[in-house]
Amino acid sequence: MINRDKISDKTIGRLSQYRRFLNLLHENKVKNVFSYQIANSAGVTSPQVRRDVMLLGYNGNPAKGYNVEALMECLAHYLDTPGGEGVVLVGFGNLGRALISYFSKQRPNLSIVAVFDNDPALIGRVIHGVRCCSMEDFASVAQQNNVRVGILAVPADQAQLTADLMVAAGINGILNFALTTLQVPPHVYVERVDITTSVEKVVFFARKIRQERTLP
């Protein structure tokens, strides 16, 4: 029996990464893989991979490593929602469009059910087969499709309002690209992608490396 209780944020992130590599292997008809190979592809250590895999309850083979298909299946069973998960996207700007094309290349388990924007000029436009709807239809579309996860790609000043709409429509997982910390009830999980912070981190550590290479 898998214990899904005490699993951390970080572990899920890594499992998701491992899966991408496994997909690649599977496409190339590779049958087995060692922990250090997975580790290498994800930029982590091999004990880390073994430990993460242990959580899944999957057992590898000391001589052949992990069976690619079996491990993929195990990961899918662990990470994916049975029957697939529908996601809504709010914001049909450049970022929204970029996200749509990310998803169009995705596995079928995750699909964008609908895209919304409050700019009348954008409503009705189609990209990658997805049509932009008016925000007025948000609650009804989300509820009819039983959507639980929303992606927020709107300007910061509309983010909280949009998040409130999402929560009211029954969504309890939000991926937030807006440069704001959202206030949401405790039963809503928010993952934030903060591009400004990411850039500042890169700038800082890149500079730090340069300084360390120059001085000592």
Add this chain to the structure above:
Amino acid sequence: MINRDKISDKTIGRLSQYRRFLNLLHENKVKNVFSYQIANSAGVTSPQVRRDVMLLGYNGNPAKGYNVEALMECLAHYLDTPGGEGVVLVGFGNLGRALISYFSKQRPNLSIVAVFDNDPALIGRVIHGVRCCSMEDFASVAQQNNVRVGILAVPADQAQLTADLMVAAGINGILNFALTTLQVPPHVYVERVDITTSVEKVVFFARKIRQERTLP
């Protein structure tokens, strides 16, 4: 003297977030702020904030809290490159354009020096005052402008090649949006923004919350 040595990735991320809130306060003419207010804005705890601020070497006042301007200055001194940092962006697709508009609203300390793409149809196009250049000019532009940080917003199959070009041109900090783990020399810092993984995390934890609310 500030000790920049043993600072972690996560701390820098938080400092960057604090700064955004401080900016907001400053615009609103707020003079002082308490640790718990900063904590609240960034979704962390107040001891965490005090601890992070401690690293900067800045001291607050037990009765008034932190002086907004002084703390901002301290953060700038710590995080920013004196004279500003120029950044190059590769990839003029939807994501690239979204990033350009993110930056156009940014503080002047970070600026996009140039944007590149290898699609001839895009070269010469201008967005937010930034013109798209050919990849052929990459090395010369990057070196002439002394650029150290690059943003990678190209499809996965071109990511490694582009990263190699960046490294060859003297860049030692990369923000990678492509769905690949880059292989770079140890003196190059890579920060990855993995949208697929982020979505899968949200899906997982949203589902977990639903299950925990239904069952017990």
Add this chain to the structure above:
DNA sequence: ATGTTATTGTGAAAAAAATAACAGCGTTAA
């Protein structure tokens, strides 16, 4: 059969991060 090899699975140790706890101290108000 059996020895060899390279890997897994996992408890134990170490490291890192977050949290708690509280002494010390400006400020304010009496």
Add this chain to the structure above:
DNA sequence: TTAACGCTGTTATTTTTTTCACAATAACAT
């Protein structure tokens, strides 16, 4: 002037996460 208040600065504690280390083991060659 002084007492009360509520916050900061910092040390200690706890929790979480990662790494280490090695016994157990399946496959393969001999």
